[in-house]
Amino acid sequence: MKWDEFFVTGEPMIYGAMASIVLASLAIVVGLTYFKKWGYLWREWLTTVDHKKIGIMYIIAALLMLFRGGMDGLLMRAQLAVPENGLLDAQHYNEIFTTHGLIMILFMAMPFVIGLMNVVVPLQIGARDVAFPRLNAVSFWLFFAGAMLLNISFVIGGSPDAGWTAYFPLASIELSPTVGNNYYSIALQIAGIGTLLTSVNFLVTILKMRAPGMKLMRMPMFTWSVLITNVIILFAFPVLTVSLALMMFDRMFGAQFFTMANGGMDMLWANLFWVWGHPEVYIVILPAFGIYSEIISTFSRKNLYGYKSMVYSMVVISLLSFLVWAHHFYTMGHGVTVNGFFSISTMAIAVPTGVKIFNWLFTLRKGKIEFTTPMLYSLAFIPIFTIGGVTGVMLAMASADYQYHNTMFLVAHFHYVLIPGTVFAVLAGFYYWFPKMFGFRLNDRQGKRAFWLIAVSFNVTFLPLFFLGLKGMTRRTYTYSAETGFGPLNMIASIGAIGLALGFVYLVYNIYWSFRYAKRDTTNDPWDARTLEWSIPSPVPEYNFALIPKVNGLDPFWESKKTGQPLTEGEYEEIHMPNNSGQPFILGMIFMAFGFCMVFSWWVPSIIFGIGIVIMLAVRSFERDHGRHISVKEIRETEQRLRGEQS
Amino acid sequence: MKRKGLLLAGFSALLVLLTGCNSLAVLNPKGPVAKTQSEVIIFSMIVMALILLVVYVLYVVIISKYRASKAAPDYEPPHEEGNWLLEMIWIVIPIIIVTVLSVVTVRSTSAVEKVPAGYEDQKPLVIYASSSDWKWHFSYPEEGIETVNYVNIPVNRPVEFRLYSFSAITSFWVPQLGGQKYAMSDMVNTLNLVAEHQGSFVGKNSNFSGKGFSQMEFEVLAMSDKEYAEWIKDVKNTASELTEEEFNTLLETNFVGRKTYTSTHLDFRPAPEGENAGHDHGGSTDSESNSDSEMDHSEMDHSNMDMDHSTDNTTNGN
Ligand code: HEM
Ligand SMILES: [Cu+2]
Ligand SMILES: [Cu+2]
Numbered sequence: 001m002k003w004d005e006f007f008v009t010g011e012p013m014i015y016g017a018m019a020s021i022v023l024a025s026l027a028i029v030v031g032l033t034y035f036k037k038w039g040y041l042w043r044e045w046l047t048t049v050d051h052k053k054i055g056i057m058y059i060i061a062a063l064l065m066l067f068r069g070g071m072d073g074l075l076m077r078a079q080l081a082v083p084e085n086g087l088l089d090a091q092h093y094n095e096i097f098t099t100h101g102l103i104m105i106l107f108m109a110m111p112f113v114i115g116l117m118n119v120v121v122p123l124q125i126g127a128r129d130v131a132f133p134r135l136n137a138v139s140f141w142l143f144f145a146g147a148m149l150l151n152i153s154f155v156i157g158g159s160p161d162a163g164w165t166a167y168f169p170l171a172s173i174e175l176s177p178t179v180g181n182n183y184y185s186i187a188l189q190i191a192g193i194g195t196l197l198t199s200v201n202f203l204v205t206i207l208k209m210r211a212p213g214m215k216l217m218r219m220p221m222f223t224w225s226v227l228i229t230n231v232i233i234l235f236a237f238p239v240l241t242v243s244l245a246l247m248m249f250d251r252m253f254g255a256q257f258f259t260m261a262n263g264g265m266d267m268l269w270a271n272l273f274w275v276w277g278h279p280e281v282y283i284v285i286l287p288a289f290g291i292y293s294e295i296i297s298t299f300s301r302k303n304l305y306g307y308k309s310m311v312y313s314m315v316v317i318s319l320l321s322f323l324v325w326a327h328h329f330y331t332m333g334h335g336v337t338v339n340g341f342f343s344i345s346t347m348a349i350a351v352p353t354g355v356k357i358f359n360w361l362f363t364l365r366k367g368k369i370e371f372t373t374p375m376l377y378s379l380a381f382i383p384i385f386t387i388g389g390v391t392g393v394m395l396a397m398a399s400a401d402y403q404y405h406n407t408m409f410l411v412a413h414f415h416y417v418l419i420p421g422t423v424f425a426v427l428a429g430f431y432y433w434f435p436k437m438f439g440f441r442l443n444d445r446q447g448k449r450a451f452w453l454i455a456v457s458f459n460v461t462f463l464p465l466f467f468l469g470l471k472g473m474t475r476r477t478y479t480y481s482a483e484t485g486f487g488p489l490n491m492i493a494s495i496g497a498i499g500l501a502l503g504f505v506y507l508v509y510n511i512y513w514s515f516r517y518a519k520r521d522t523t524n525d526p527w528d529a530r531t532l533e534w535s536i537p538s539p540v541p542e543y544n545f546a547l548i549p550k551v552n553g554l555d556p557f558w559e560s561k562k563t564g565q566p567l568t569e570g571e572y573e574e575i576h577m578p579n580n581s582g583q584p585f586i587l588g589m590i591f592m593a594f595g596f597c598m599v600f601s602w603w604v605p606s607i608i609f610g611i612g613i614v615i616m617l618a619v620r621s622f623e624r625d626h627g628r629h630i631s632v633k634e635i636r637e638t639e640q641r642l643r644g645e646q647s
Numbered sequence: 648m649k650r651k652g653l654l655l656a657g658f659s660a661l662l663v664l665l666t667g668c669n670s671l672a673v674l675n676p677k678g679p680v681a682k683t684q685s686e687v688i689i690f691s692m693i694v695m696a697l698i699l700l701v702v703y704v705l706y707v708v709i710i711s712k713y714r715a716s717k718a719a720p721d722y723e724p725p726h727e728e729g730n731w732l733l734e735m736i737w738i739v740i741p742i743i744i745v746t747v748l749s750v751v752t753v754r755s756t757s758a759v760e761k762v763p764a765g766y767e768d769q770k771p772l773v774i775y776a777s778s779s780d781w782k783w784h785f786s787y788p789e790e791g792i793e794t795v796n797y798v799n800i801p802v803n804r805p806v807e808f809r810l811y812s813f814s815a816i817t818s819f820w821v822p823q824l825g826g827q828k829y830a831m832s833d834m835v836n837t838l839n840l841v842a843e844h845q846g847s848f849v850g851k852n853s854n855f856s857g858k859g860f861s862q863m864e865f866e867v868l869a870m871s872d873k874e875y876a877e878w879i880k881d882v883k884n885t886a887s888e889l890t891e892e893e894f895n896t897l898l899e900t901n902f903v904g905r906k907t908y909t910s911t912h913l914d915f916r917p918a919p920e921g922e923n924a925g926h927d928h929g930g931s932t933d934s935e936s937n938s939d940s941e942m943d944h945s946e947m948d949h950s951n952m953d954m955d956h957s958t959d960n961t962t963n964g965n
Contacts, residue, residue, distance in 0.1 A: 090858045163855050169832065170815035170857055175780075260832040263925070266816060267831070300713070306729035309738075331818060332829045333836035336760055340753040347745045347752075351738060358737040359729070361705050367724045368715045379710065386702050390695035397748060399755035400687045402826020403673045406818055406853040472672040472822040476855040484849075485670060 008158050013092075018155045047580040049133035050542050051118045054140050056437055058115030059430065061144060065108040066423075066504070068151065072100035074501055077461070081494035083482040093478035094161040095180065099150065101164030102184070106191060107147040109284040109418065112426040114143075114198055117226045117287060120433055121202060123533030123540065124220045126211025126549045131204035133578045139194040139201065141588025146191025149595050153183040157599065160184040163476060165277070166247070168258035168269040173251045182599040185248040190591050192240050199233035202226060211532070213551035217311070220531045220555075221297075221304055225290025228314045229283050232321065236279035243272040252601060267332055274325035282321040285417070286314055288425030289356060292378045295432050296360050298529045299375040300367025303555055306359040313352030320349045330398045331405050339398040346396035353389055357382060372527070373447030377428035380455045381420045388416030391466070406476075409469025415462045424455075427507070432527070439539045440520045446510040450503050457499030464489040464496075522644035530558035535567055537642030543575045543630055546639050572635050578627045587616045672822040677844040677869070679763035680825030687755045694744065759825065762805045762839050771805040771839065774798060775911070775918055778830050778852060779813035779898045781859025786911035792882050793889050795897065795906035797866045801875040802845050808838040811918050813898060818854035821867050827853050833925025835918050842869035859901055882907050891915045 008014050032038050045053060075096055079088045088096070122130055130136050153159045160180040162171035171181045206227045210219070219227070247269070249255035256264040297304045304310060326334065326342040360382060369375070391413040395401050404410055435441050473486045480486050525534040532549055533540075535557045547568035553559055560567045594609035674689065676682040758764070762771060775786040776798070785798040800806050810819050810830035819838060820827035828838045842848070852863035870878065889908035894916065897903060917923050 090861065094855075094858065162857075167816055167854075170855070175815055175857060260814075264833075265925070266833065300724065302724040303726055303728075305727055306734055309729065309734050329829070331827050332831070333834070336753065336757040339756055340749075343752045343756070344745075344749045347748055350745060351741045354741045355734065355737055357702060358705075359734075361702075361709055362727070362729075362733070364709045364713060366727070367713050368718050368722055369710065369713050370715045382706055383703060386699060390698055393745075393748065394688070394691045394695060397687060397691060397752040397755075399684055399752060399759050399826070400691060402759065402828070403681075403684050403688065403822065405827060406820075406855075467671065470671040470673045472820075472849065472851075474820075474851065474853040477861040479861050 006156060008155055014155060021155065042582075043580070046585045047137075047582045049137050049578050049580055049584075051122055051130045051133065051136055052437065052540055052542075054136055055115045055118030055120075057140060058111045058118060058143070061147060062108050062112035062115055062426070063508075065103050065111070065147065069100050069103040069108050070501060070504060072096045072103070074497055076100065077494040077497035079478060080480075080490045082491065083480055083484070083487050085479060088478060090478050091161065094163075094476070095154075095159035097476055098160045098163050098166075098180075099154070102150060102160070102188075103147075104418075105164065105280065105284065106188065107143075107150065109422045109426070110195065110280075111143055111147075112430075113229075113284055113287045113422070114195070116291070116426060116429045116433065117202065117222075117229075119437060120429075120533060121223055121226050122205060122209070123436070123536065123544060124223045124531050125206060125209060125214060126532050126545060126551065127205060127209040128544050128548075128575065129209075129578070130201055131209060132201050134581055134584060135197055135201055137581070137584035138587060139198040141584045142194030142197070142591060143191045145588045145592035145595065146187045146189075146194065148592055149187035149190065149599070150183055152596075153180060153187075153599075157183065165273055166269075167273075168247075168250075168264075168266040169260045171247070171251075171269075172259055174259070179599050182248075182251055182601075185244045185251065186595040186598050189241065189244045189248070190595050192237055192244065195233060196237045196241070199230040199237070202230045203234065206230075211545075211549050211551050214556075217308070218551060218554050218556075220290075221293035221307070221310060222287070222290035222531075224311055225286045225288075225293075225314060228318045229286045232279045232283055232286070232318050235322065236276045236283070239272060240276040243269065243276065246272075248598075252598075267329070270329050270332065271325070274328045275322070278325045278328070279318075279321045281414075281417075282317060284422045286317065288381075288422050289314065291425045291429040291432070292360065292381055293363075294529075294531065295374045295378045295428055296363050298432075298527055299370045299372055299378075300364045301370075301528075302363055302367045303530070303558075304359070305362040305365075306355070307554065309355055310359055313355045316352045317349055320345060320352075324349065327396060327398075327401070330401050343396050343398045347393055350389060350393050357386060357389075371448075372431075373442070373444050373451055374428040374432040376448060376451045376455075377424040377431070380451070381424050381428075384416060384420035384424075384455075384459070388413060388418075388420065391416060404469055406474055407469035408465040408473045408475055411475045412462050412465035412469060415465075419458055419462075433533075435521065435526045436533055436538050436540060438515075440514065440518045441526055442510055442514040443518055446506070446513060450506040450510055453499060453506060454503035457496045457503055460496030461493050461500055462496070464493045468493075524643070525557075528561075530555040532557055532567075535560070537639065539642075541635075541638050541642060543577060543635070546572055546575075546635050572632045574632060575630045575635065576627055577630055579625055581625070583616060583620060587613065590616065672849070676823060677846065677848060678824040678841045679765070679843065680759050680840055681823055683755050683758050683763075684826050687751060690751065691748065694748065698744070760839070762807075763841050766803075766805040766841055769805055771807040772800065773807045773809065774800070775809045775811070775835075775913060776819055776830065777811050777813060777918070778817040778819075778856070778863070780815070780857060781852075781863050781901060782897070782903055783819075783850075783852070783863065783865045784897070784912065786913050788911060788913055790879050790882075791910055792879065792886070793908040793911045795903060796864075797868065797905050798850070799868045799870060799875060799878055800842060801872050802842050802869045804872070805839060805841050808840065809918060809920070810836040810838060811920075815856035816854055817852040817856045817863065819850070820853040821848050821850040823848045824867065829854060833919055835920040835924070842867070845869050845871060862902060883909055 032041060045057065048054065075088065076093065079085050079093055118136070122128070157179040160166065160183055161178070162176050162181055166181060166184055169175055171184070206223060246255070246257045250257050250259065256262045258264050258266055258269045260266070293304050293310065324342055324346045326338065327346045330339050330342070395404055395410065395413055431442055431447055468486055468489050471486060473480065473484070524537045527534070535549065536545055547570055549556065549567040550569070556567060559565070590609055590612045594606060594613060597606040597609060673681070674685045676685045773788060775788065777784045777786070782796055785794045787793065808819060810828055811834065812830040812832050814832065817830045818827045819830055821840065824840045824842055825838070828836045830836065846869055848867040848869065850865045850867045852860060856863070886907040886909045888910045889912060894912045897906070919925055
């Protein structure tokens with residue numbers, strides 16, 4: 001292999017990217033050395049098994065990916081702004097929309113959600129930790145390895161270019177001969193294993209580690225949504241694992257599961273992909289529903305309306321989400337019966353979703369609504385997401401979908417669902433739980449300005465696409481002629497995208513500003529909230545709860561504030577905590593090296609790294625590590641310090 | 648609120664557009680299939696607009712009425728568990744709406760899968776439309792001619808397009824005549840269309856199929872029976888034969904302009920149907936031709952499907 005095959009060459013933009021990657025890495029290395037932070041980084045972050053820190057690392061990674069994916073989005077919008085634009089060529093555009101979709105869904109939305117759930121869920125259920133702390137770190141580093149692999153494909157070897165759906169035979173070695181789609185199969189596989197482990201971890205945590213008295217029907221709505229989400233992951237991700245493995249066999253070992261000849265079935269891939277892919281959109285949407293439920297109830301100072309029907313509707317949604325996958329290819333020639341079944345099951349999802357919308361509205365009714373930044377995102381979610389929802393019903397009608405399928409109408413629809421649904425939710429959750437993570441609030445005025453910029457620009461960007469779809473503009477097209485008349489609406493959309501970008505930049509400025517200047521608050525409950533995580537100090541000590549709370553109803557913290565009944569009783573006792581470990585990080589790095597060599601079919605190093613993985617697992621299973629104990633004295637001091645009391 | 652004003656403006660614009668704007672190809676149908684689809688779309692838009700209206704009115708009223716800045720300082724929001732009756736209402740009404748939409752969907756889907764109503768007694772004109780990287784081949788077995796990147800059809804006559812692909816999955820779409828369907832390498836899909844107006848319509852591939860995807864457009868020219876007959880005669884007199892060699896060259900060239908031939912590739916490279924089929928989807932299609940493709944998978948015979956060209960095809964093209 002020659003160097004110019006290995007590195008992607010010939011494009012100024014890619015040289016720019018390479019240069020900035022090298023510069024950024026250098027800056028990090030130099031900075032860490034200069035400030036003598038290597039030890040700190042290793043001790044406090046790379047080896048941590050603390051669910052809150054792991055959650056924060058997920059969130060930082062997700063924010064970075066939001067910018068990477070957002071850059072891709074901006075580039076695409078720049079290319080489409082005017083007819084016959086020469087900014088990007090077809091190959092480059094194809095790589096960009098593929099990585100944009102992959103990164104946004106798998107390496108931004110999902111990890112952001114997983115990050116919040118790492119930070120919040122153990123706190124909401126009154127637990128000291130997750131069920132398997134070290135496994136949790138393994139999950140993170142596997143996700144991280146997958147994300148990095150996909151990102152370096154941009155400069156080394158070339159990005160995947162067959163769409164995030166990677167339909168066969170297009171994604172086969174014959175029609176996509178570069179290593180791009182090898183990256184797809186391997187990077188997603190590694191990250192996906194991490195996600196599956198997370199799911200097991202959190203299912204056990206939620207089912208086994210709730211504080212005494214917290215029955216299932218007393219769990220906060222966010223925890224409920226995470227529970228259901230993890231059930232979906234548990235059933236959906238094995239499908240992805242298998243499909244990606246088959247893809248790898250096809251591309252790298254000459255198997256023919258999905259090829260055009262020798263009995264391979266292209267539509268087998270489409271079916272497998274969407275059997276995972278449709279539930280996947282609920283994996284990123286359901287936790288968002290949970291986040292909104294917490295925030296809307298907190299800032300209207302009311303309990304959640306229709307708690308039970310909220311839970312049941314999530315259960316129904318999760319079941320239905322496995323019965324609708326074929327709505328992604330009505331046009332594959334299934335005939336009326338099959339398409340009819342999938343139409344009806346898809347539209348049925350609108351019913352439980354509608355229940356949730358009305359319950360939120362009725363939670364607000366008779367409330368005392370405060371317009372904080374997290375609340376603004378939650379309030380904006382309702383009208384915008386409803387547009388996403390009703391256009392989803394329109395797409396569900398098979399005969400009509402024959403006209404929308406693969407057009408900008410679809411692109412508009414799913415952005416109308418994913419951005420107000422997931423992106424607004426994780427931002428809202430980020431603003432909401434930020435004080436729990438760091439001990440101070442993000443500046444509200446700046447936050448609101450960023451919100452308005454983002455919310456307005458979002459509509460300017462994506463509303464025109466509905467009309468472009470009806471005009472006949474297909475998705476994934478890198479250029480169009482002036483006669484089509486697609487020009488003006490595309491221009492409007494691109495202007496909106498600039499506004500969106502500015503909004504996100506302002507949001508980052510908001511974070512930066514607040515870290516430097518925001519007033520630190522010593523209260524543990526800045527929003528006057530309702531659930532258990534607000535009863536403990538911010539930032540939360542590593543053991544979370546010095547004393548485990550007793551729960552005898554919904555919103556236990558709120559009840560205890562109202563009635564004056566303390567949540568906890570008894571004396572401090574020694575707390576047992578797990579030790580930090582460098583193994584998860586090292587395992588993740590070996591996985592990354594293994595994946596990288598696999599992508600290029602370098603078998604010898606692949607086998608060596610593969611053996612390395614097995615050795616790591618063997619080492620772990622013979623290891624004796626009983627963790628350590630935190631003494632009563634240390635707990636007392638920590639609690640006093642964090643609660644701002646004098647000792 | 649600025650944002651909401653924008654949304655409302657957007658959606659009222661939508662409603663205005665529905666009633667007559669000709670620039671939305673999908674809502675400006677020129678044949679019965681697209682017409683059915685456009686009616687379904689407009690009907691669903693009206694229903695959806697009503698739903699949006701309900702949600703938006705509730706939303707605006709609640710948000711403006713219950714803001715903290717307007718409430719008395721000592722106001723304590725009540726504890727509300729929910730209300731059985733209200734929750735039943737917003738479960739049952741959506742179920743009714745979804746039921747209505749389901750009936751409309753199933754009916755219209757079965758309508759657009761069949762030969763359009765009123766044209767059942769005519770013998771459809773069969774045209775094989777196949778895609779390769781990155782062009783469209785149209786074979787007229789009855790007339791014994793083949794075109795590339797354009798297709799002429801007689802007006803007011805049902806046309807049965809039989810779709811397949813020599814390479815990646817593509818989707819055959821003529822928005823003004825009807826919704827799309829996939830063309831795949833291992834099976835033949837059927838799409839029935841009728842043009843009720845003469846004129847030229849844009850057709851395209853709408854399923855991403857690689858580098859040349861954006862260029863995969865073709866013209867559909869709907870003409871009177873007389874013009875059509877003349878065109879056929881003209882082709883027979885002037886065009887040349889499509890040899891296997893010529894066809895292979897076509898397949899291997901990434902982009903070609905319009906071409907016309909006096910024979911079809913079906914003779915030496917039959918479509919993946921009948922005994923050449925990889926499989927079919929088991930969906931119920933009414934056309935007779937599909938029934939003979941329902942064969943046992945164990946008997947799959949791919950000897951006729953020489954797919955190797957796709958390999959050289961892409962490697963050359965880069
Ligand atoms: C930040 C602003 C964003 C902009 C400007 C943007 C823009 C775009 C554009 C222009 C396309 C391609 C349209 C085409 O050529 O077919 C696209 C596709 C897509 N976007 Fe976004 N997007 C944004 C955010 C997001 C987010 C937050 C998500 C998910 C959470 C997302 C998920 C997707 C997906 C899945 C695709 C399809 C990719 C494919 O076709 O393979 N986008 N986006
Ligand atoms: Cu879906
Ligand atoms: Cu098929």
